[in-house]
Amino acid sequence: MNFHDRHLLRLRVNGEDHSLSDLDPRVTLLDLLRERLHLTGTKKGCNFGECGACTVHLDERRVNACMILAVSCEGREVTTIEGLANGDALHPVQQAFIDHDGFQCGFCTPGQVMSAAALIEEGHTGSDAEIREWMSGNLCRCSAYPQIVEAVRSAAGRASQ
Amino acid sequence: MTPFVYARADSLGETIAAGAAPDSAFLAGGTELLNWLRLGIAEPTRIIDISRLDGLDQVEALPGGGLTIGALTHLNDVAQHALVMRDYPVLSQAILNAASPQLRNLATIGGNLLQKTRCAYFRAEEQLPCNKRQLGSGCSALHGINDNHAIFGWTEDCVATQPSDPAVALAALDAVIVTAHRSGGRRIPAAEFHLLPDTRPEADNVLQQGELITAIELPAPAPRSAYLKVRERESYEYAIVSAAAVLEMDGQTIRRAALALGSVALRPWRLSAAEEQLAGAEIGDREALSTAIEQSFAEARPLSQNAYKIELAKTAALRAIERAARMPS
Ligand SMILES: Cc1cc2nc3c(=O)[nH]c(=O)nc-3n(C[C@H](O)[C@H](O)[C@H](O)COP(=O)(O)OP(=O)(O)OC[C@H]3O[C@@H](n4cnc5c(N)ncnc54)[C@H](O)[C@@H]3O)c2cc1C
Ligand code: SF4
Ligand code: FES
Ligand code: FES
Numbered sequence: 001m002n003f004h005d006r007h008l009l010r011l012r013v014n015g016e017d018h019s020l021s022d023l024d025p026r027v028t029l030l031d032l033l034r035e036r037l038h039l040t041g042t043k044k045g046c047n048f049g050e051c052g053a054c055t056v057h058l059d060e061r062r063v064n065a066c067m068i069l070a071v072s073c074e075g076r077e078v079t080t081i082e083g084l085a086n087g088d089a090l091h092p093v094q095q096a097f098i099d100h101d102g103f104q105c106g107f108c109t110p111g112q113v114m115s116a117a118a119l120i121e122e123g124h125t126g127s128d129a130e131i132r133e134w135m136s137g138n139l140c141r142c143s144a145y146p147q148i149v150e151a152v153r154s155a156a157g158r159a160s161q
Numbered sequence: 162m163t164p165f166v167y168a169r170a171d172s173l174g175e176t177i178a179a180g181a182a183p184d185s186a187f188l189a190g191g192t193e194l195l196n197w198l199r200l201g202i203a204e205p206t207r208i209i210d211i212s213r214l215d216g217l218d219q220v221e222a223l224p225g226g227g228l229t230i231g232a233l234t235h236l237n238d239v240a241q242h243a244l245v246m247r248d249y250p251v252l253s254q255a256i257l258n259a260a261s262p263q264l265r266n267l268a269t270i271g272g273n274l275l276q277k278t279r280c281a282y283f284r285a286e287e288q289l290p291c292n293k294r295q296l297g298s299g300c301s302a303l304h305g306i307n308d309n310h311a312i313f314g315w316t317e318d319c320v321a322t323q324p325s326d327p328a329v330a331l332a333a334l335d336a337v338i339v340t341a342h343r344s345g346g347r348r349i350p351a352a353e354f355h356l357l358p359d360t361r362p363e364a365d366n367v368l369q370q371g372e373l374i375t376a377i378e379l380p381a382p383a384p385r386s387a388y389l390k391v392r393e394r395e396s397y398e399y400a401i402v403s404a405a406a407v408l409e410m411d412g413q414t415i416r417r418a419a420l421a422l423g424s425v426a427l428r429p430w431r432l433s434a435a436e437e438q439l440a441g442a443e444i445g446d447r448e449a450l451s452t453a454i455e456q457s458f459a460e461a462r463p464l465s466q467n468a469y470k471i472e473l474a475k476t477a478a479l480r481a482i483e484r485a486a487r488m489p490s
Contacts, residue, residue: 001168001170001175001179001209002168003166003167003168003207004166004167004168005164005165005166005167007167024164025165025166025167025208026162026164026165026198028195047199048196048199049192049195049196049260049261049264052261052263055263061266062262062263062266063263063266063267064192064261064263064264064267066195067190067191067192067195067196067264067267068191068195068267069167069188069191069195069208069210071167071210072169072188072191072210072212074169115262115263119262122262124262132395132396133395133396134262136261136262136395136396136397137260137261137262137263137264137397138261139397
């Protein structure tokens with residue numbers, strides 16, 4: 001097994017291939033996105049897995065970017081909030097957050113939106129209770145929870161209960 | 162974080178060879194290890210990324226009945242596997258009550274069993290007296306903030322609890338933890354995997370340096386089983402207490418019961434005395450069930466701030482039994 005203290009990392013972010021040299025293995029995916037790729041939409045709230053502000057999609061599954069060593073993402077595909085819209089057309093979840101006032105200060109919002117987009121794909125939108133449970137990995141200090149549930153429900157195309 | 166070197170493992174053989182070197186650590190989902198590195202709880206100099214090892218992320222039926230779950234299977238994939246949901250609801254429920262959806266996409270079932278206590282003194286950013294952080298430095302919780310600490314099996318050296326939810330279900334199911342090691346592997350009963358603080362308070366479990374969990378085996382199906390978690394908020398929170406119940410029933414009569422409590426000791430706590438007395442009890446007879454549960458609490462010992470956990474644990478056990486009895490068989 002070949003151990004190294006500096007690594008070459010190839011990964012695809014928002015559809016673009018990157019090749020990053022001289023990577024310290026201690027760098028998290030969150031810090032790589034923010035500090036090296038300057039994609040600052042993904043937020044650092046707690047840096048301990050406790051808030052969900054850093055939620056991104058890794059090979060189409062939602063994960064906490066602060067809990068991942070960037071070096072372990074070799075060859076994988078990452079989508080951040082910057083890559084969710086289709087050109088100028090917002091993702092339905094982004095539009096629903098605007099329509100339903102799903103945020104106040106907005107700090108948790110990129111994570112909430114990434115989580116909600118994945119949750120709809122997962123099919124965990126059967127009831128408001130189910131949405132709340134499966135959105136529980138994203139804390140909102142402004143407590144916009146009722147509006148967030150409304151936004152997710154509407155983006156999932158389900159009528160109000 | 163202190164510096165380390167990193168390598169990705171491609172085969173089981175090289176993994177257990179490399180893991181045997183002191184100061185090496187395996188990286189699976191990373192949801193515990195990264196926090197240990199940040200807090201200085203662990204300072205490995207070599208990280209072995211096992212997350213891409215082949216063949217360790219499958220859930221499969223065993224030929225003689227039962228199920229084997231690869232150690233690298235992500236928590237969400239274990240909990241939502243059709244066979245786990247149908248035959249081992251207690252495990253599915255325990256997992257879906259753990260952590261958050263995002264963390265469960267990263268966290269593995271093997272890594273989950275190796276998580277350490279949430280004791281705030283242990284996880285403090287500046288080092289406080291804690292025998293689990295530094296043996297011999299004392300236990301800050303013994304006469305400090307201990308409202309969510311142990312009621313069973315503690316010593317003056319450490320009064321912490323093991324926080325894993327899945328481990329409680331696995332203990333009640335009599336699951337087996339299968340390992341590989343340079344000097345051969347072994348099969349460890351889930352209820353004996355974690356260590357109480359009575360011999361080596363600094364150690365959490367029986368694994369040796371470089372010993373890899375490869376699978377978790379579940380015995381015969383346990384459709385009448387359930388998990389109950391009591392916590393301060395509804396979701397994304399560790400337990401104050403939790404209870405796993407596995408029943409076999411003849412009509413309304415309990416033929417056999419297995420019960421384990423979580424977050425009450427440094428290991429999932431089996432209620433053996435209660436289990437014995439529950440055999441033959443009617444599920445509708447709450448008094449009989451409560452009396453049986455009471456048998457196992459003779460050995461409960463509260464700390465200065467957590468006597469309430471004893472009552473909570475008894476009620477949780479009772480409700481878990483009733484919930485298990487209502488599951489379709
Ligand atoms: C905010 C937060 C909330 C949480 N809430 C809960 C909760 O409510 N309930 C709960 O049960 N858990 C909870 N957890 C803990 C979480 O479930 C664990 O962190 C996770 O399961 C660990 O698995 P992992 O694969 O990420 O382990 P890693 O972090 O990769 O590894 C942890 C340790 O196990 C070792 N290891 C990993 N896999 C193996 C293996 N196969 N063989 C040998 N050694 C191995 C590693 O070397 C390391 O020492 C929470 C975690 C966080 C961050
Ligand atoms: S209870 Fe255990 S982990 Fe907590 S301070 Fe005491 S020795 Fe440390
Ligand atoms: S910053 Fe990652 S969970 Fe809070
Ligand atoms: S909108 Fe402010 S934290 Fe959620």
